[in-house]
Amino acid sequence: MLAGARRRYGFPRAGSSPFLSDPIPPPALPHRADHWSSLASALGFRIDSASPARRTGRRILIHAGAGQPVRVWPRERFIKLAAELEGLGWHTEIVDDSLVGIERLMDKLDSFDRFIGNDSGPGHIAALLGVPTFTIFGPQLPELFAPRHPDARWVEGAPCRYKPCRDYCRFSEPLCLTALDVETVRREVVNWLNA
Numbered sequence: 001m002l003a004g005a006r007r008r009y010g011f012p013r014a015g016s017s018p019f020l021s022d023p024i025p026p027p028a029l030p031h032r033a034d035h036w037s038s039l040a041s042a043l044g045f046r047i048d049s050a051s052p053a054r055r056t057g058r059r060i061l062i063h064a065g066a067g068q069p070v071r072v073w074p075r076e077r078f079i080k081l082a083a084e085l086e087g088l089g090w091h092t093e094i095v096d097d098s099l100v101g102i103e104r105l106m107d108k109l110d111s112f113d114r115f116i117g118n119d120s121g122p123g124h125i126a127a128l129l130g131v132p133t134f135t136i137f138g139p140q141l142p143e144l145f146a147p148r149h150p151d152a153r154w155v156e157g158a159p160c161r162y163k164p165c166r167d168y169c170r171f172s173e174p175l176c177l178t179a180l181d182v183e184t185v186r187r188e189v190v191n192w193l194n195a
Contacts, residue, residue, distance in 0.1 A: 001019045006021065007021050007022055008020050008021045008022065009021075009022045009023075009024060009039060009042050009043065010022075010023065010024065011023070011024055011025075011026050011035065011038075022042060024038055024039060024042050025038075026038075030143055030144055031143065031144055031145070031146070031148075032144055032145060033047075033148050049148065052127075052130035052131075052132070052149060052150065052151070053130045055113040055114070055130070055131065055132065056113065057112075057113035058089060058090050058091055058113065059090075059091045059092075059093075059111070059112045059113045059114070060082075060085060060090050060091070060092045060093075060112060060113070060114040060115070060116060061092075061093055061095065061108060061109060061111075061112035061114070061115050061116075061126075061131075062078050062081070062082055062092055062093065062094045062095070062115075062116045062117065063094075063095055063096065063115070063116070063117035063118070063120070063122045063123070064078045064094055064095070064096045064117070064118070065095075065096035065097035065098075065117075065118070065120065065122075066097075066117075066118040066119065066120035067097075067120055067121065067167075068120075068167040069174075070138060070139050070165070070167060070168065070169045070174040070177070071118050071119050071120055071138055071139065071140070071167070071174075071177070072118055072177075073118055073136045073138070073177055073178075073180060073185075074178065075094075075096070077180075077181075077182050077185070078094055078116075079094065080182045081116070081182055081185060081186055081189065082094055084182075084186050085186075085189070085193075088190070088193075090114075090193070093112075095108065102125075105122060105125065106125060106129065109122065109125055109126045109129055109131055110129050110131070112126075112131060113131070113132075114131065114132050114133075114134070114193070115127075115131045115132070115133045115134070116133075116134045116135075116136075116189060117133070117134075117135060117136070118135070118136050118138075119135055119136065119137050119138065119140050119145060123135050123147045124147050124148075126147065126149075127147035127148055127149035127152060128148075130149075131149070132149055132151035132152065132192075133147045133149055133151075133152045133153075134152075134153050134154065134155075134188075134189055134192050135147060135152070135153075135154040135155075136154070136155055136157075136177070136180065136185060137154050137155065137156045137157055137177075138157040138174045138176045138177025138180075139157070139160070139162075139163060139164060139165045139166070139167075139169060139174055139176055139177065140163075140164050140166075141156075141163065141164050142154045142156055144164065151192075151195075153188070153191075153192040153195075155180065155184065155185055155188040155189075157174075157176035157177045157179065157180055158175060158176045158177075158179035158180070159176070160175065160176045163176065
């Protein structure tokens with residue numbers, strides 16, 4: 001408004017209504033993708049859902065990184081999980097944030113049949129490419145941020161009265177995430193793979 005924008009779209013909250021020329025009713029579902037779809041629709045755009053291709057191979061890409069440290073499940077646990085999955089006949093590869101470049105990441109994701117990772121961008125990209133995803137959630141809530149894929153599953157970190165705590169933690173480490181042991185995650189991942 002101060003910049004002189006004639007049209008100001010947004011979801012009214014916390015007294016922002018007087019600053020919006022075009023308030024948008026909040027979507028019925030809380031997922032952030034529904035918010036983006038509502039905003040796109042108000043602007044005359046349409047966001048279509050991806051139509052995933054059937055992936056029947058046994059290759060799993062594990063992404064052990066995340067943009068925020070409070071969203072990173074310990075790498076040594078991913079290594080143990082990968083070893084257990086290899087023992088069940090799955091081929092796994094672990095990458096992290098050292099794989100740079102969106103094109104390289106997309107090519108890598110598209111060459112695998114499943115994706116396992118932290119609550120971060122690569123899981124959403126995998127889902128958009130049609131790759132079924134399994135997400136390890138810590139401080140965020142799956143109902144707000146789970147990748148949009150019909151075969152997406154997740155395990156949620158330990159309860160914490162501060163959830164969702166965005167990208168910081170009140171403790172020295174994100175206990176909601178570090179409390180998840182390998183066996184708990186392995187059990188959920190195997191159930192997902194068998195489904």
